[in-house]
Amino acid sequence: MSAPGFTTQTVHFGHRADTEHGSVHAAIHPSTEYTYRDAHELAAVFQNRKKGYTYARTGTPTTAALETQISMMEQGNGTVAFATGMAALNAVFFALLRQGDHLIASKYIFGNTNSLLMTLENFGVELSLVDATDVAQVQAALRPNTRMVFVETIANPGTQVADLKAIGDLCQAHRLVYVVDSTLSSPYLRPGRDFGASLVVNSLSKHIGGHGNALGGAVTQTGLYDWTHFPHIHEAYRKDDPHTWGLMQIKKKGLRDMGGTLSSDVAHRLAAGAETLGLRMDRICANALALAHFLDDHPLVERVQYPGLPNHPQHARSTEFFGGRHGGLLGVVLKEQTDVFACLNRLHVAALATHLGDNRTLVLPAAHTIYYEMGAERRALMGIPDGFLRISVGIEDEADLIDDFAQALEIR
Template sequence: MKNKGFTTRLVHADRVINKPQNGAVHQATNNSVLFAFDNAQDLVDVFQGKAAGHVYSRSSSASSVSLQNILCELEEGIGAVTFSTGMAAISATLLSLLRAGDHIIMSQFLFGNTSSLASTLQGLGIQISYVDVTDVQNVAAVMTPVTKLVYAETIANPATQVADLSAIGQLCEENKMLFIVDNTMTPANIFSPKSVKASLTIASLTKYVSGHGNVLGGVVIDTGLFDWRVFENILPMYRSADTQQWGLTQIKKRGLRDMGATLSPEAAHSISIGLETLALRVERICQNALRLASYLHGHEHVRHVYYPGLASHPQHYIARELFAGYGGIVSIDLVEKIDPLAFLNELNLVLCATHLGDTRTLGLPVAQTIYFENTAAQRAEMGINDNMLRFSVGIEDVDDIVADFEQAFAALQ
């Protein structure tokens, strides 16, 4: 189905790739924790990785593998590993691949929980340089002989800075460094990290991929572009067989098996169902977000709008080159005379909630919630003002979304 359209491939992916039994169009959910073998040698071969199969559901199951196969196909990768949450995928990947004394470069605009994890890594002896990733020169300036990787998000949450992904990918390739791209904000139908030479793609499946606010999940996908033979942190026991699989094997063994953040079979099945409508939902979300951002841009009660789809956005031209849509996050700074919390309380259609990528439009005050643990100085470095509101635009009729904002502004006049 390589020559078919994105949604056509998605709708038929489970049936075509995983070939469920009895003519089913979805892989059945398998809740077994253990897997029995008639021949003891078969168990040994699967356990040692000499044959395909499952030995214990913490490490793998038919349900998780089916979802991994679909996600890997969409990203044109060579393998994928799913986790119970997006943060589990990030934690497992970094903790599996890094050692004390390593140096890594990360975006200074990191999502709050990723930033918190980074501080934990520093406590374990990993050196981190935080830079403005909208310009590759900032990345190049802090490289050292022990720099192992660069970690960047495509569109930052909540101030929507867009990383200079193509240039960073080129820099990493030239210097034999891993390039890890968090693609949560720009799923596969609007952006392919492989196109910018990403080594690994990480995403929270909780957000746009599953899309309905009813399941948690995360994934890491190997694009096949990185030569793991030059990555000295791969342990000897995993330096065998297919060299392209060394990285994912270590992540599976050290990050999934040992740390145990396993995606449940029920969650894997739910995510695969939501995944089928990914393109339809994200296209509608991007259209709605651009319309809402355009309405808010220049509004008398709005001091600033953060959205890459606006020509006024500092990285608009980077986003235009990279993405087939500008995402669903629209953030705003209200004028000082309007209290941001009072404005949220006046919205009727928009839900006040700490989530994004949902079918419903959601809003929250940024500094007081998801970045509450950061200092004022840290928030300023990330481009977050104390009165910033973040909106994750949904798939509702856009006129209804805009009308809700209009009535909220009128109520506070």
Template sequence: MNKAKGFTSQLVHAERLQNLEQGAVHQPAHHSVLFAYKQSQELVDVFQGRSKNHAYARQSTPSVNVLQNTITQLEQAHASLVFSTGMAALTTSMLTLLKAGDHVIFSQFIFGNTNSFAQTLTQYGIEVDFVDITNHPQIKQKIKSNTRMLFCETIANPVTQVADIQHIKTLCTPQNIVLVVDNTMTPSYLFNGKQLGADLLITSLTKYFGGHGNALGGVVVDTGNYNWQNYPNILDTYKNAEPANWAITQIKKKGLRDMGASISSEAIHQLSVGSETMALRLDRSCASALQIAQFLQQHDKISQVYYPGLPSHPQHELAKKQFKHFGAILSFDLIDSIDCLEFINQLNLILCSTHLGDNRTLSIPVAPTIYYEMGLEKRQAMGIREGMIRLSVGIEDCQDIIDDLTQALDYFA
């Protein structure tokens, strides 16, 4: 589709090179829910999979296709499906590919909402185990004959444990286990999921892909690594095409069509335009995150900093090998005498917000908010201390962020 080799060059020209009408450089927003055909057989062919045209906007539109094509190109993958949110992409993928009696292994460090959904799976007769994703013998020990999937994040939120995707893949392959990787924290500019062995990639497009905090979206990407002929849960209905398309078709039909987590044309446009600056934003945010982590690590009112870019991080060398940059998320613990809520109240430039991957730097007290429902025991198992603060570093001038942290720390004598 595109002869440009550079990441940003590909991205900013991706839409216009998909034969848009009248020379448009952005895909027009298609608001029609229905699509009419002069010949009834044409609509029949859409329903029966012989045509890639559109039947109903819940499953696809021209706008959806352009965004999916762009993401597939960036990930060097086989196919993509976009959804209304990242959680919709995650939940529908699992609910359509798993059935009662299956077993799934989750990283014990996964984000709170994903952890909550893992608990929901057990209500449908699906076995769930949690493992320390950095402990490879423990992963191997948990694998069973009915294990169908292993789910992890590239960098865990908020303690920043890093999963060795390439090694985990070697544990999954002999058992035909689908390796599902959430790369929201390290989108395609930072991490090559296909090359390292991920079978399905789940990304919240709301975060670094869009970057501006103005549109929700998510995507599941089939990298093409997995042979779906080896997967027992593909319905016969969807085996009338090439095996490479079996899973993505089942997710589309059973997830988008039946569950209806469709993305809007307005969101597609905002995410697409926002994505053009992804590399520029990530270069700046990641560089600032490293400087901020180094600053906090040396401060006498900070007891610990969690960031893969620091040599003291347990997976620092792995992160150097696996990612282009170390990411734009870091967390830290204040010394015991400083209350984390009081500290955040002293910040002026840095916003208190639950979002991440935004142009603005955001802070949040982790334990009483995004991980509150988990309870103390699970938080401790994840390495989350009760006073932990997470920073999502934005694109402001780095010194201004450091100055804001400094004045807030100086408030506590």
């Protein structure tokens, strides 16, 4: 019998993991502390010589079950779950980078991530923002003190597709930590390991959880990076397999020190949502492609940015990387004379909201909301004019979505 597919593995993950009483879901463990009958055992757990739980800030059996599930989906050798995707990114950057280090990042990234990178600069980390769709620009930015390269698989909100595999090869050649944010593609379209990532970040709030009812984030270690080459691993974490050192430091700093802890009840909700990731992503990608074609032909639309369209600059790359499924995010620019707010206020099916990766189609005027603080100059550099709509496509019936946008654009 051949190996089971993605959805089969995900659906059957829970009850194959030795759950209590044969339950199909891991139990919710709300306890804050965990006791031991033997003080030697308690000390061994604290010193990482034995597996176990001490205090819920650093994890519970329920969050551990979710972490194992995400590791399976990403084909990694370990995962740490966090309260949000931003907490996961903070843990990566602040646990691993030091004053004087150099970070290369894509200039096409989520607005909050961009803000976080500006904060890193305040702490003395040198930053280069480059066009990550071209590996030559990443290579040209290399410095002797470069420690890390960070990209999103599909950029939010411009949908640029980074030169993921070539950047991975470059990082491997220079022994750099390669961090890939896979939130918009999810491990279902392609695990970050396939691109040579050292660490893969997912906002579990988005496609993996999928239902708009839980916040969470995760950092998965692929096992491809040998942390003996990284200078900032604390001596206490230089134990056992060197391919696991980085994640241990991220866990200790991100959970124990920074407190970005995911609760057990939310972890349980996210794990249940993850079971249908494959089904939802297939429907989302199909809906997104249909809506992109419709809007691309509309007279009030200046352009549609979606990797599934043949006119997208990285269409061929997206097809190669993600097997003909291009995610669920559209960047839609309305023509200058079009009243963006009037159009949005006419929508009946699509909801006006700031989330993405949900079952529901969500729309917002990006320049006036999530990128407003960035200022007009930075928005112009990122290609986000005032008429830019970010559309996160959901699982509704295709005809209903198209009809909704058709009537919304019937404005005078």
